[in-house]
Structure formats: C-alpha cells, structure tokens
Amino acid sequence: KGTTREQRALKYLKEHARQGDPDSVLETFDEFCRTQEWAMNAAEEKGDILDEIVRELQPTTCLELGTYCGYSAVRIARNLSPSARLITIEVNPDYAAVAREVVKLAGLQDKIEVINLDSADVIRELKTKYDVTKLDLVFLDHWKYLYIRDIKLIEEEKLLKKGSVVFADNVIIPGAPGYLEYIRGSKNYKSTFYSVHFEYMDDMKDGVEKSVYIGDE
Ligand SMILES: Nc1ncnc2c1ncn2CCCCCNC(=O)c1cc(-c2ccc(F)cc2)cc(O)c1O
C-alpha cells in the first residue's frame, strides 16, 4: 500500500519542522519541494506577493479556495492579527486531512478553519452558517475553471467591500482565461498582473493577478 505525495510531504514536515513555528513549516515544505518532490504550493515569488498583500491589507476575514496541503493557508495566517481568521475550502478529503495536520503543526488551528466541501456550497452559507459579514481577502487557488463561477457567487452574496482584495494564482499555468477576461473587464475591480516563476521551477513562468474591489458595497 503506497503513500501519496501529500502524505510523504506531511511525514517530512513532522520529522523536520519545528512544532508551533509557521516559518519553520513553510521553509521545510519548500525544502521538501526543492529536494524531494514538487508540490503545487503558492510558494517563492507567489508567496512573497501574498505576504506583501496580507501585511499591507491587515485583513480580518480571509477566504481561500483550494487548500491543498495548507501551505498558503499557513503563509497567510502567520501574518494575521490576533483576532483575524482564515476560512479555507478544499473539496478533496485526502488533501483536507493533510492540510489540517499541517495547520496543527504550524500551531495555527485557532486562526485557520479547513472546510472539506465544494467552494460553491460554502460561499452560499458564509453569512448564515460561518458568521461572515465581509471578506477582506480572497485567495483563488482551486480548479482554475471555477475561479469565474466562484467570484460571481462571492459578488452575488455581497461579500466584498471597497478595498477587498481578490488574489488569483495560476492565471498563466494552468491558466484561467475566462476569469482574467471577466475581472479585467469589470468596472468593479482594479487589477494588477504579476509575472512570476512557477512554484519551484526556475525555468518556467506563471502569473498571479491582484484585483482590488472598488465597486458598490
Ligand atoms: N470546488 C472546489 N472547492 C474547493 N477545492 C476544490 C474545488 N475544486 C477542486 N478543488 C481542489 C483543488 C484542486 C487543485 C487546484 N490547483 C491546481 O490545480 C494547480 C495546478 C498546478 C499545476 C500546473 C501545471 C502542472 F503541470 C501541474 C500542476 C499548479 C498550481 O499552482 C495549482 O494551484
């Protein structure tokens, strides 16, 4: 019975990272991806931009779509203020299970809630079931063809306010053409494209898109 890549990554983190130290968990995960096995973490240049956004915005309520192993959830939460929190949604039960362990290893279980459901089902219940009024930061990193469905749902639910930031990974590889066309064509957002290296690959380029909501509340 073989293990999955995600289980091997978790094992490596448990053996090499310092319990309760988010920075150590991220550094160790990066080391694993550079030396053992590649994994689809929003790391390196992508992570640096994410850090910058969180430090500048100081968001209170964050939503991440596509947790995977929890790398970006830890990256976001380590820079959050004491009362701030991150809700991260992962439809894949195996990924969600690993992510919960990674979040615990980082000591961030009080700031991060990992939900193992489909993003659309959770977005519709954020106000009623998850006690959310507005989202200050949204990070899109799940299936690329779903970015446009979910940003439209988030707008429909009136979850954004002036200044809310929507940050999207992989707009070049694998690509999210429909999303880019939508968000760049919308008068409710001011978007900026950043050309970055693909995670852990020095000879591949990807792109991330930062969009600030300027529309009506
Ligand atoms: N409706 C929902 N709600 C929540 N989670 C949900 C969902 N629906 C699905 N998921 C679960 C996420 C599935 C993974 C999404 N990420 C990706 O697919 C992804 C892939 C690459 C990649 C690129 C080139 C390659 F050659 C190989 C891999 C890089 C990345 O940075 C990525 O983020």
Ligand SMILES: [Mg+2]
């Ligand atoms: Mg990604």
